[in-house]
Amino acid sequence: MSIRSPNGRPVRPALLLFAFAFAIMADPVSSIAYAVEAALRELAGDLGLLVVTMTVVLAIVCLIVLNYDQLIRRFPEGGGAVAATGMAFGEGWAFLPLGALVVDFVLTIAISVAAAAAAIVAYVPSLAPFKVVIAALLCCFVAGLTWFGHIGRSVFATMTVAFVGVAFPIFVLGFTAPHSVGSSPIHGSGTSTAWTVLLAFPVAMALATGIEAPASAIAQLAQLDDRGRRRFGRVTLILTVAITGSLTLLLAVLGVRLRTGVPVADSTMIADVARRSVGEGSLFAMFQLTSSLLLLAAASSSFQAGPGLLKALARRRDPDDVGRGILHPALGATNRHHTPYWSVLVYLVVSLAVVIVSEAREQSLVLFYAVSVFVSFLAGLVAMARFSFRERNRPRIAVNVIGAVVVSFTLVVNLTRGYPILSLAASIAIGGTFAHLWIRQGRPRGIAQAERAMETER
Numbered sequence: 001m002s003i004r005s006p007n008g009r010p011v012r013p014a015l016l017l018f019a020f021a022f023a024i025m026a027d028p029v030s031s032i033a034y035a036v037e038a039a040l041r042e043l044a045g046d047l048g049l050l051v052v053t054m055t056v057v058l059a060i061v062c063l064i065v066l067n068y069d070q071l072i073r074r075f076p077e078g079g080g081a082v083a084a085t086g087m088a089f090g091e092g093w094a095f096l097p098l099g100a101l102v103v104d105f106v107l108t109i110a111i112s113v114a115a116a117a118a119a120i121v122a123y124v125p126s127l128a129p130f131k132v133v134i135a136a137l138l139c140c141f142v143a144g145l146t147w148f149g150h151i152g153r154s155v156f157a158t159m160t161v162a163f164v165g166v167a168f169p170i171f172v173l174g175f176t177a178p179h180s181v182g183s184s185p186i187h188g189s190g191t192s193t194a195w196t197v198l199l200a201f202p203v204a205m206a207l208a209t210g211i212e213a214p215a216s217a218i219a220q221l222a223q224l225d226d227r228g229r230r231r232f233g234r235v236t237l238i239l240t241v242a243i244t245g246s247l248t249l250l251l252a253v254l255g256v257r258l259r260t261g262v263p264v265a266d267s268t269m270i271a272d273v274a275r276r277s278v279g280e281g282s283l284f285a286m287f288q289l290t291s292s293l294l295l296l297a298a299a300s301s302s303f304q305a306g307p308g309l310l311k312a313l314a315r316r317r318d319p320d321d322v323g324r325g326i327l328h329p330a331l332g333a334t335n336r337h338h339t340p341y342w343s344v345l346v347y348l349v350v351s352l353a354v355v356i357v358s359e360a361r362e363q364s365l366v367l368f369y370a371v372s373v374f375v376s377f378l379a380g381l382v383a384m385a386r387f388s389f390r391e392r393n394r395p396r397i398a399v400n401v402i403g404a405v406v407v408s409f410t411l412v413v414n415l416t417r418g419y420p421i422l423s424l425a426a427s428i429a430i431g432g433t434f435a436h437l438w439i440r441q442g443r444p445r446g447i448a449q450a451e452r453a454m455e456t457e458r
Contacts, residue, residue: 016221021236022157023301024217027108027210028244029160030298033115033291036251037262037269038366039204045262047255048187049197054252056201058245060406061208065237067381067403070396071215072233074387076226078219079452080212081380086448088383092435094448098309099431100375101451103423105306106347107369108209110354112299113138114362115268116292122271123288135360136352142296143348146303148337159297163290164243170287171250174258174277182276184261202413206369207248210298211240212376219452307331307343312450313434314340315441326437326444367414371423374411381407 039053040046075083082101086094117135121128173179214236218229251273254260258276263269274287314332315325325332331343358364385400414420438447 016223017232017235019157020217020221020232021239022160023155024213024236025210025240025243026156026160026294026301027213027298028207028240029163029247030112030115030291030294031207031209032244032247032251033119033268033270033295034111034362034366035204035207036248036255038206038363039200040255040269041262041363042200042203043196045184046187046196047184047259047261049200050256051249051252053197053201054204054248056197057204057207058241058248060201060205060410061211061245062241063399063403063406064208064211064377064381065241066399067384068212068215069234069237070384070388070399071380072218072230072237074384075215076218076229076233077452078216078229079449080216081376081383082216082451083448084383084387085379088386091443091445091448092438093379094450095431095435095438096427097376097379097431098434098447098450099429100372100379100427101309102306102430103372103427104209104369104376105302105309106350106354107365107372107423108302109139109142109299109306109347109351110358111206111362111365111369112295112302113142113351114355114358114360114365116295116299117360118268118362119271119288119292119295122267123285125266128266132356132360135355138296139299139348139351139355142299142303143344143351145300146307146344147335147339147341156297156301159290159294163294164247166283166287166290167247168250170274170277170283171254173283174254174273178258178277179279180258180276182259182261182272184259186256186259199413202370202410203366205374205410205414206366207244208377209369209373211237212373212380214240215380216451303344303347306347307340309450310343310346311340313447314343326434326441326447367417367420368423371411371414371420372427374407374414375424375427378404378407378411 035057036050036054039057040050043049043053071080071084081097082094085097113135116138117131120134121131127134214233218233221229221232224232251270254277255269255273258273260269260272260276263272270291271288274284278284278287310327310331311334313325314327315329331346332340333342334340354365381400381404385397385404388396388400411424415424434447438444
């Protein structure tokens with residue numbers, strides 16, 4: 001197969017797939033840094049249930065992947081849940097996943113820089129009093145890099161590969177020749193039941209974030225035809241689940257084996273596991289460095305995608321260009337590096353506010369994160385179920401309905417915890433505001449393609 005880059009140069013399919021797949025999976029792979037710990041905290045430190053809980057999480061991730069595999073087959077040109085919802089129910093309904101997407105990008109930035117700061121503090125505990133400042137500076141640093149244009153897929157891919165390359169040796173040494181073993185009890189003091197797992201796993205579903213990315217990101221692959229984009233998207237989904245799932249289970253099992261309980265305030269579970277596996281030497285330092293860089297890569301990706309979405313929704317400055325814009329034209333203004341600088345500033349200010357209000361506690365943000373992600377999942381799954389009902393495809397109906405029910409349960413359980421309802425409220429408020437502006441602009445067509453436009457302009 002002959003593939004050429006936008007500048008006309010030939011590109012090897014294997015190299016393009018590598019760069020695309022490993023860049024896209026940076027977000028879900030980075031979520032390992034906080035998702036497993038979130039589950040352990042919700043289990044009140046009961047290590048005996050940790051592996052079971054994370055297995056349930058991965059089973060649900062696989063179910064979501066089956067649904068998104070269908071979405072990629074149906075929309076090989078990209079567009080994700082937004083395009084599916086708009087086509088299934090009308091463009092007006094596309095604003096719900098659009099609102100959730102905006103919230104998702106903000107929380108991805110906030111939780112990623114907070115987790116990166118936590119990784120730094122875990123290596124240098126004396127910096128603990130400055131964690132919020134470190135997270136805020138990292139947020140500004142990533143936003144500043146965005147000013148100079150989009151970072152290529154190969155950079156994000158390199159970050160992912162570097163983390164995986166360092167993590168696996170650490171896990172191997174942890175199983176074969178651990179440096180030390182902790183003293184945390186395997187079973188907690190409370191009564192452990194299946195209901196405990198059912199209440200705990202939704203917290204760790206932040207691990208599913210980024211699973212939807214291939215469905216929209218394939219729009220970037222303009223050098224491929226529909227068949228090629230379908231193949232790249234589906235292979236990326238499989239690789240993402242395989243690598244994320246393997247790392248997650250290895251971390252959970254090793255955490256139990258090394259008796260690594262809920263970490264102290266100045267550390268993280270993943271750092272404690274790595275420290276007990278190999279000690280405080282250079283390999284541990286490399287692990288903390290690569291995990292921090294991977295988290296910053298995830299934040300950078302959202303700093304590109306989020307402003308890109310606002311740019312795609314902005315009205316054109318040319319009054320004769322009706323387009324699909326609904327937001328102020330300034331949000332679409334770009335510098336010579338094609339960066340929508342006012343949109344970047346909007347995301348920076350809001351993300352900094354979230355970091356400061358949460359005191360850069362990534363574990364506090366996990367609940368909010370899972371809610372915003374699953375609102376978008378639910379919209380996409382319900383849309384796919386509608387398509388399947390129209391086509392009377394019973395196997396797909398079963399997959400779509402079961403997926404929608406499981407996602408709904410996860411969403412409801414997280415919302416019952418109280419504060420996470422703010423994520424849902426923010427998603428609805430933003431989506432509602434977009435819908436109001438859309439109506440005022442005369443309902444311009446093409447809104448449901450905003451996520452696709454966001455990717456093609458990257």
